[in-house]
Amino acid sequence: MKGVSSKRKLQLLLLLLIISSVLCLLIIIKRKKHEKLTDYHFFKDDNRFFWDKRYVDSNEEETKVEEIVAGKYIPPRRVVHIDMKGAPPRLSYLISLFPILSKAGATDLLLEYEDMFPFWGPLANISARNAYTIQDIAGLLHAAKENNMTVIPLVQTFGHMEWVLKLERFKHLREEPHYPGSVCPSREGTMDLLRLVLTQVMEVHAGSSHLHIGCDEVFQLGSCSQCVQRINKVNTQPGSAYYNTRMLFLDHVKAVASFVNRKGKTPIMWDDMLRNMPRSEIKDSSLGNIVELMVWSYVDNIDTYIDYSTWRTYSELFRGVWAASAFKGATGERQHIPDILSHVRNQISWLQVMERESQHEVDPVKFKGLALTGWSRYDHFAVLCELLPASLPSLVVNLMVASLGGLQFPVSRRIHTLLGCDNIKMLISIEELRRNPYQWDLTRCSWSGVRLFTLVANYNLHRTEVDRLHSGVVERSAWMSTWNVRHSFSSPWRVKEIMKTSLYLPQAVRELDTQARRVLPHFLVVRWFTHRAPRLFLASQQRRSL
Numbered sequence: 001m002k003g004v005s006s007k008r009k010l011q012l013l014l015l016l017l018i019i020s021s022v023l024c025l026l027i028i029i030k031r032k033k034h035e036k037l038t039d040y041h042f043f044k045d046d047n048r049f050f051w052d053k054r055y056v057d058s059n060e061e062e063t064k065v066e067e068i069v070a071g072k073y074i075p076p077r078r079v080v081h082i083d084m085k086g087a088p089p090r091l092s093y094l095i096s097l098f099p100i101l102s103k104a105g106a107t108d109l110l111l112e113y114e115d116m117f118p119f120w121g122p123l124a125n126i127s128a129r130n131a132y133t134i135q136d137i138a139g140l141l142h143a144a145k146e147n148n149m150t151v152i153p154l155v156q157t158f159g160h161m162e163w164v165l166k167l168e169r170f171k172h173l174r175e176e177p178h179y180p181g182s183v184c185p186s187r188e189g190t191m192d193l194l195r196l197v198l199t200q201v202m203e204v205h206a207g208s209s210h211l212h213i214g215c216d217e218v219f220q221l222g223s224c225s226q227c228v229q230r231i232n233k234v235n236t237q238p239g240s241a242y243y244n245t246r247m248l249f250l251d252h253v254k255a256v257a258s259f260v261n262r263k264g265k266t267p268i269m270w271d272d273m274l275r276n277m278p279r280s281e282i283k284d285s286s287l288g289n290i291v292e293l294m295v296w297s298y299v300d301n302i303d304t305y306i307d308y309s310t311w312r313t314y315s316e317l318f319r320g321v322w323a324a325s326a327f328k329g330a331t332g333e334r335q336h337i338p339d340i341l342s343h344v345r346n347q348i349s350w351l352q353v354m355e356r357e358s359q360h361e362v363d364p365v366k367f368k369g370l371a372l373t374g375w376s377r378y379d380h381f382a383v384l385c386e387l388l389p390a391s392l393p394s395l396v397v398n399l400m401v402a403s404l405g406g407l408q409f410p411v412s413r414r415i416h417t418l419l420g421c422d423n424i425k426m427l428i429s430i431e432e433l434r435r436n437p438y439q440w441d442l443t444r445c446s447w448s449g450v451r452l453f454t455l456v457a458n459y460n461l462h463r464t465e466v467d468r469l470h471s472g473v474v475e476r477s478a479w480m481s482t483w484n485v486r487h488s489f490s491s492p493w494r495v496k497e498i499m500k501t502s503l504y505l506p507q508a509v510r511e512l513d514t515q516a517r518r519v520l521p522h523f524l525v526v527r528w529f530t531h532r533a534p535r536l537f538l539a540s541q542q543r544r545s546l
């Protein structure tokens with residue numbers, strides 16, 4: 001009897017074990033399903049860190065890379081700029097993109113943290129509340145390395161310093177008291193602050209060979225009393241060469257670049273402040289011996305902005321030159337989706353210019369690579385432009401164009417595969433981009449970000465319809481002009497007829513709002529969606545009130 005009882009106990013135990021295993025399995029499946037449903041949490045709004053390497057590999061390519069790039073100019077390095085300002089990507093999401101970026105030809109990442117870097121000690125309060133942690137960044141750097149990409153951190157050290165200079169504590173370092181954009185190069189404390197900022201960033205990025213020091217768009221320069229006094233003082237010294245605001249700029253950049261150089265890293269700076277500077281002034285500063293230049297232009301004809309003599313100056317005076325194009329954030333301050341065609345034309349123009357200038361007979365430009373910038377907003381105070389997840393197709397297309405030298409059929413095939421597009425979606429060729437520069441039918445594909453793209457597509461659809469309706473009703477109709485509305489004088493039947501086509505609008509706008517709240521975290525619904533939608537809501541409310 002005892003034997004039977006033990007056997008029964010064992011059977012019962014086994015049964016319990018099976019039931020608990022099944023339950024565990026069900027929970028895991030449910031969690032996986034839930035993870036998939038909430039997989040569109042792209043943006044970092046808390047400090048959680050996920051290690052997530054999900055990535056579905058693409059099919060075998062038909063044409064070998066060597067065959068595609070034969071005879072074409074390919075930039076030695078292809079850098080992807082990740083702008084963390086305003087819409088910081090959740091690290092799990094960003095890391096999940098690395099294999100795709102690497103496969104599309106990226107060799108480096110240019111990380112612009114701004115206030116998302118976890119500064120510490122006396123700088124602790126310049127970081128945003130949701131800044132990444134040191135561990136986050138360590139994970140990011142590790143993932144980049146695993147995907148064969150190096151990391152170049154970017155820290156602004158002259159202009160675009162609103163994120164620091166907006167704070168009461170650093171207000172005294174502004175060039176002009178009312179504008180928190182540019183730091184004063186003559187004020188005591190400026191270099192102390194910059195050295196501290198740079199030291200902390202370099203400490204976390206010990207393995208990086210380069211550091212980008214920004215220095216673009218210094219809109220306020222040499223106007224404060226201290227700068228004016230400094231210029232006057234130098235100019236009144238007997239035997240000294242004429243000193244001006246341009247030299248003030250060069251001296252400050254040189255001080256910052258020398259500091260980075262002494263720490264064993266090569267500094268890179270944006271070129272725009274040097275573009276119209278006399279060659280002799282740049283040469284006398286010897287800046288080109290310690291800093292590499294990143295020449296940026298986001299237009300479809302680079303030659304209209306960077307002329308022949310500028311290239312000769314850069315080639316003669318700088319030991320290394322990078323080019324910078326764009327894949328988003330460069331065609332409109334409030335653009336909601338990238339114009340892929342414009343960006344592809346920008347890459348193609350760069351490839352042509354880089355090929356020509358690197359083969360110049362007398363002074364070939366020593367190009368290090370091409371950086372594809374993806375701006376989140378035009379400055380610290382601006383509202384957001386295109387969001388990264390919805391811009392991934394533009395990034396993949398433009399990166400492929402830069403890495404494979406054009407947008408020929410085999411390149412289009414690879415893009416199609418990387419974005420998980422189905423057979424109904426047309427291949428992204430130049431002709432197809434001319435027909436549809438925004439590629440709205442990318443909703444047919446399955447890249448990580450397609451749900452946000454679908455939201456933007458729906459917003460665009462309603463926005464276009466409301467704009468059409470608004471112009472028809474207010475500007476062309478004779479019964480709903482501003483005069484009719486102001487005097488409440490119109491034909492009710494005509495008004496009803498005119499507004500017939502907008503019957504669907506209130507419900508559509510409500511659905512769009514629900515969709516936005518489902519796809520975007522709360523802070524982005526506020527920052528990205530709400531300021532774009534008022535016209536839709538207004539139109540919907542007007543329709544309701546009729």
Ligand SMILES: [Zn+2]
Nearest residue numbers: 184186224227
């Ligand atoms: Zn000053």
